Amino acid sequence: MELHEMQATWSQMSQELEKQKTLTNELIMEMRHQRYQNKISVLSKYEGLGAIICFIGALLLLPQLQKMDTWYLMASGIFTVCYLVILPAAVLYSIYKLRTINVLKNSYRELLVAYAKRKKRFLQTQxxxxxxxxxxxAVSLPVVLKVFKDKDLFIDDSNILFWYVPIMAIFLIIFSRWGYGKYKNVVASANSILEELDGKKGS
Structure with a gap:
């Protein structure tokens, strides 16, 4: 084999190897993108279910606002409805922003900057x-009593405050610590997936 033939063969082999390397990197990127999306989908699944429950609760409560016959009960009812709509919507939006990060198109630096900002916003929302x-x-309790028992918590003598509030407060503290810790683990895991792209993408 003459020199120019060897050079041509070597050049062809180099091109084929480069193509293979490019295809391998693209496959790795696709896999990382899917892994990232799967991590964020965990957040979407739990918060989506919670949002549906909250939205249904708000829809059921709206017609009951006419039963709120004092200004403080009406204020409690309006706050409760707003809570059931606005907070889940804000959480879902923060998750949506995490999901729309494009692992395949953005550079490594852009990915980390965008993720850091959106992760911070998500955790702040939590x-x-x-x-x-x-x-x-505290605010929903008088609303619930008025709707289901037609009682005004601020007027009727009731011992519900002595057992309901402490028990629910303890439950909320435990559940909030557990849930927030789980969510921090999920976003940290998603962040690790993005950091694995170092060297696979340009800066």
């Missing part, structure tokens, strides 16, 4: 939600 959960616990 933190606000935890605080609002405790407010909801």
């Amino acid at each position: 933190q606000v939600g935890i605080v609002l959960n405790f407010i909801f616990l």
